[in-house]
Amino acid sequence: MKRILIIDDAATVRLYHRRILQEAGYEVVEAINGVEALEKALQMNFDLYIVDVNMPKLDGYGFLRELRNQDAPQVPAIMVSTEASAADRKRAYAAGANLYLVKPTRPEQLVAPIALLLGDQEE
Template identity: 65%
Template sequence: MNKDCKHILIVDDAATVRMYHRSILEEAGYAATEAANGLEALEKTMTADFDLYLVDVNMPQMDGYGFLRALRGRGGAQAPAIMVSTEAEDGDRRLALAAGANHYLAKPVRPQQLLRIVTLLLGGQA
């Protein structure tokens, strides 16, 4: 992986969803790492730096809200986060933003939609 390649952590308990998001991101030239829940994701943030987080809401052990609150609670420079969920109500969106998400997408996510938001949050032109 070259040093200019942006590294994205995909956090979702469904392996098929992680693979789907990973294939979209890697095809667009991003590096991707996977975690099956918020606890595993927090552990991965201790040993690697990520440029963006793609986080599911409903997961065992630690949900997406808990992961983002723990991550944002550390302070310091923070990478942007996109919350992705089957929950599409306004209340869910507000909870995600309050937990520290920069954007909220409802599943299923279209590849072009995901890449547009990722590009914008990473400072590129969509």
């Protein structure tokens, strides 16, 4: 089973994403900020990260930059944010995101790109 780390300071968002991903057959681990996420990323292997932008301690951009500089397996990251400007997208991709989605996301907006990024083929 593929493991996804959801990084978001909002419990409601983590719960929403967890439910969608578990229903799609993924194992889910959560972190409430970039610092906690980085610790988890260095302790266990993940197949994909879902990263919020605005978080305390270490934001999504900082988390991705730190993660991409680690000597650790590099896997896809989807940045999910309420910020919708082109500049925000550009910053996300510069930090190491593979995809940028604007909240709120519908289940299919989350599951389809994850399946694509992870090479999970529809049955």
